Amino acid sequence: MLLEKTIAEVGTLYPEPMAEAQKRLDSLIKPPGSLGRLEELAVQLAGITGNPRPVVGDRVIIIMAGDHGVVAEGVSVAPQEITHQQIPAFLTGVAGIGVLGRLAGARLVVVDVGVAVPVDYPGVLNRKVRPGAGNIARGPAMTREEAVRSVEVGIEVVQGEIDRGATLIGLGDMGIGNTTPSSAIAAVLGGYAPEEVTGRGTLVNDQVLRQKINVVARALEVNRPDPADALDVLAKVGGLEIGGLAGVILGAAARRVPVVIDGFITTAAAMVAVALQPRVKEFMIASHLSGEQGHRLMLEHLGLVPMLYLNMRLGEGTGAALAMHLVEAACRVINQMASFSEAGIADLDEDKILK
Template structure:
């Protein structure tokens, strides 16, 4: 991060008519944005949420409340502008970029970014989700989508995803990389009952047993236990850092991608901004493991990037604070 730009931003913040530091995370975000972009007052008006969509072979174990056909149905909903993330992105003035990175259906739509690596992952309860090469290719997809948007002036990204069943691989990643216990990491996803929750835990345990991924090799863990959309988001995060852009991390699945990205390249961690704390059981522990503190506690558990997009508002607010507030000097206010 550019320390001089951060110092300039801090000096500006401390000149404004408020007790020093009293705007808390709004000030932290302003400093962070300066450090990332190298500009004390960066233009962050162009924002995009990248929604990676992929299917999961583990759905055949019956771990989700929704049928797998909902993944392609929701992709069309994103493309038609009707999903929650579309509404919240319009409200935030952000673009929704929907990427088919591994949906188990043939999709075609003028707005879709078609980058399918394969039609869904393998069933992690029986073997690897994908090969190491497929994981690398999925990471490259995310990286390139960001590179293209960054070339067009986008400097703020949010991670979003759609993939029925994807809290299961995310929990497996959390156990394998974060060292949490299965009963801490596995939650109710889109809303399963107690019996299905116990079953889901046993599926995650079987996945860990069947794959024996090397916890010191994050790419191995990602390939064996992850998902195509999760790997794509790892690439989004790495791409944002490489392009000196902010990346706002959504909920449980996006945080699993952030966990992997941070292990693959710890230099990308300062480019991340945690948005919300999801109601999904393992999310608090996941964020602590990564070292992120969320801004909002809204009991959300939808994914798609919805929590991250809601927090774009705070980036805009921080920018306006920097630009529009009076200083102690200009307003004739006495200091402490």
């Protein structure tokens, strides 16, 4: 099975290139460690790729789209139709991710893995597992077989893009109502109470927020997902695009390509991916801290530190697009800055500086 094969192929970071990268960074014309997270990111990229002088080439943002039956419970003020109506704006470049993805020099790959209606827009990859997830407040989102298939769609899509030359992958999502299943996933896999990880999503007022919290609690009670079984959690309280994004993470990690996660939804997918294969965490880069309640707890659970704090909560991959600039910056630092010897500058004696 593709999923089992991919899980088994995920390795660990290469220590030797990481050590070489760190040595190079420490030799550059700056105080050691003075570029902070950029240096840490350069070392991580060296460990992922095996190249002590990592570079960023072709970059791709993969947007998984799917609908959710749970919108029938009044958890979103936005109608479900917006899921498929928004897709053309991605592809024509006028949506948020269209603008910021273009700025990042990233290609957008939009995948219909579970939109409720047929999507026949040019350029959309049709990988529909089923037309929308079930209402998790009243039963499972999908069968276990459908959950596996949604993850495998993500693996197939990302590895196809890597075969075409992608060297950096960003995650994006589209699906009205998808903060509710994401909250449920976070509650189960992170061990949090529904009220800790359930936020306002799209334009939600206090009344709708209370309803969302109750719906998440009801979904957990009705479905009783097993926290020790990530596929059970995905099938019972997840979503098709969340499964697809988990597959993108697994598929990229298996090919040793870094993955930039976006906000709340893609981090729920990251929790699923890490539960399936803990080693994938080393291949992920957290782009930003979402304005969505619970995102901080999810990142803490994964042990990831976001690079940007912009109070964004749009999704679509917008945070991932912005963080791609920082990934490139880390590569440029290690490749284009000169060392003390290369610049003919006296090396800094760190012991004297500290004194």
